[in-house]
Amino acid sequence: MTRFDYDLFTIGAGSGGIRASRISRHLGAKVAIAENYRIGGTCVIRGCIPKKLLAYAAHYAEDLEDARGYGWSIEGASFSWPALIESKNREIARLSGFYTDGFAKTGIAAIAGTAKLLDAHTVAIGERRVTAQNVLIATGGWPLKPSIPGVEHAITSNEAFELPALPKRVLIVGGGHIATEFAGIFNGLGAEVTISYRGEQILRGFDHDVRNHLHDEMRKKGVRILLNSEVSRIARGADGTLEASITGVPGGTLACDAVMYATGRTPNTAHLGLAAAGVKVDEEGGVVVDRFCRSSVANIYAVGDVTNRIALTPVAVREGAAVAMTLFGGVETPVDHDDVPSAVFSQPPVGTVGLSESKAAGKLGKIDVYKASFLPLRHTLSGRDERTLVKLVVDAATERVVGAHIVGADAPEIIQGIAIAVKAGLTKAQLDATVGIHPTAAEEFVTLREKTAGK
Numbered sequence: 042m043t044r045f046d047y048d049l050f051t052i053g054a055g056s057g058g059i060r061a062s063r064i065s066r067h068l069g070a071k072v073a074i075a076e077n078y079r080i081g082g083t084c085v086i087r088g089c090i091p092k093k094l095l096a097y098a099a100h101y102a103e104d105l106e107d108a109r110g111y112g113w114s115i116e117g118a119s120f121s122w123p124a125l126i127e128s129k130n131r132e133i134a135r136l137s138g139f140y141t142d143g144f145a146k147t148g149i150a151a152i153a154g155t156a157k158l159l160d161a162h163t164v165a166i167g168e169r170r171v172t173a174q175n176v177l178i179a180t181g182g183w184p185l186k187p188s189i190p191g192v193e194h195a196i197t198s199n200e201a202f203e204l205p206a207l208p209k210r211v212l213i214v215g216g217g218h219i220a221t222e223f224a225g226i227f228n229g230l231g232a233e234v235t236i237s238y239r240g241e242q243i244l245r246g247f248d249h250d251v252r253n254h255l256h257d258e259m260r261k262k263g264v265r266i267l268l269n270s271e272v273s274r275i276a277r278g279a280d281g282t283l284e285a286s287i288t289g290v291p292g293g294t295l296a297c298d299a300v301m302y303a304t305g306r307t308p309n310t311a312h313l314g315l316a317a318a319g320v321k322v323d324e325e326g327g328v329v330v331d332r333f334c335r336s337s338v339a340n341i342y343a344v345g346d347v348t349n350r351i352a353l354t355p356v357a358v359r360e361g362a363a364v365a366m367t368l369f370g371g372v373e374t375p376v377d378h379d380d381v382p383s384a385v386f387s388q389p390p391v392g393t394v395g396l397s398e399s400k401a402a403g404k405l406g407k408i409d410v411y412k413a414s415f416l417p418l419r420h421t422l423s424g425r426d427e428r429t430l431v432k433l434v435v436d437a438a439t440e441r442v443v444g445a446h447i448v449g450a451d452a453p454e455i456i457q458g459i460a461i462a463v464k465a466g467l468t469k470a471q472l473d474a475t476v477g478i479h480p481t482a483a484e485e486f487v488t489l490r491e492k493t494a495g496k
């Protein structure tokens with residue numbers, strides 16, 4: 042008989058923690074999970090899911106306009122932010138309830154409260170003490186805000202999902218996926234949006250053509266993008282208006298109704314008692330783990346954003362499943378972080394898998410590049426000047442497709458299929474041998490013939 046209360050104690054009921062707990066339980070382990078906010082974690086409560094619902098809402102503005110080119114006349118359309126937030130909240134509550142019920146049905150003990158390690162096998166939740174053979178840290182991340190004067194007036198994505206009203210003028214600080222996605226949401230819903238990003242181009246780390254293309258398309262839709270720009274101060278006037286001191290605008294100040302920081306997230310490890318348990322963290326606070334998600338302490342594992350690797354839900358889920366298999370499935374299961382596809386649900390969206398052109402050139406030396414930019418069929422009648430970009434990066438020596446990128450409608454849906462093939466070792470010749478589906482944007486991936494660059 043075990044001398045511990047549980048075989049596995051999971052801290053954090055988000056994407057990674059839930060998956061690890063459910064599979065562990067399924068494999069016969071006695072499991073408890075602690076959550077100090079809402080069951081579901083960032084993705085369900087204030088990340089992927091509500092973000093995508095808001096992105097759908099924003100796109101209706103264009104759909105209504107585009108419909109005119111197809112013979113529709115839609116008069117008197119109006120939008121209600123409170124109605125959208127209420128619908129979104131209903132769906133989030135349903136999803137959170139689904140996970141909570143799942144715990145009860147499968148016999149996972151869900152404990153509400155903030156958990157903290159006292160030693161490698163003991164967890165405190167308030168006054169309560171619980172012991173476990175294994176502990177999983179799945180506490181996710183938290184949005185960062187800089188310490189500039191007036192930053193308390195600024196929101197992050199956490200609050201953006203709960204605003205009582207749609208701000209008329211929004212300043213978004215940052216240039217990553219959350220910044221570009223919220224720019225598309227607020228702009229689509231009718232706000233005047235400015236992005237202030239201190240880098241050379243939005244979407245750092247993505248392929249340069251993707252970055253330039255998205256920038257152009259967002260600008261065409263009315264988003265103002267300030268590059269090499271810094272916000273140094275935020276002040277609130279008597280009428281509630283915010284004034285940001287910012288480089289890159291005439292006069293050096295910008296008046297707005299909301300300032301949103303999307304300048305990165307930090308791993309949630311500050312008050313977890315990791316030092317007491319002997320768990321090592323990196324310089325940014327991320328739990329250091331091996332390829333089995335095992336920390337520096339043999340019985341303590343960590344998955345998801347708290348490990349500071351790839352901050353995506355399917356990655357956290359995959360890591361959680363791997364830990365369960367390693368601990369209770371009898372199979373030491375590593376996680377493969379290569380060729381992880383991802384999307385940016387900007388307007389238009391981005392889908393990407395594998396290497397950017399510059400990363401491929403740096404890694405492989407000789408590469409071939411194929412790309413096309415075109416007006417999708419839909420916009421021949423809608424009249425909208427929105428172009429789609431597709432791009433392939435190919436290892437010249439092996440003909441393997443090492444990167445596939447798309448910016449345009451349905452990009453995330455399209456890239457998921459391409460990602461399967463890339464992961465399976467897709468070559469350019471195999472793409473050429475594939476018959477397209479006409480008329481689609483996706484068929485461009487199998488009809489790219491002309492090399493636009495060869496290095």
Ligand SMILES: Cc1cc2nc3c(=O)[nH]c(=O)nc-3n(C[C@H](O)[C@H](O)[C@H](O)COP(=O)(O)OP(=O)(O)OC[C@H]3O[C@@H](n4cnc5c(N)ncnc54)[C@H](O)[C@@H]3O)c2cc1C
Nearest residue numbers: 053055056057077082083084088156181345346352353354
């Ligand atoms: C705005 C936004 C949009 C995103 N969009 C996407 C997307 O489109 N696609 C995608 O793949 N990813 C997206 N992500 C990233 C995705 O949400 C995360 O990668 C994912 O949620 C990570 O899962 P996790 O299990 O590591 O942590 P989380 O889901 O963050 O879960 C951690 C949980 O731990 C709890 N917790 C923290 N500390 C304690 C403690 N001491 N005791 C008890 N509980 C604690 C937290 O409350 C939280 O519920 C988005 C993120 C954000 C912020």
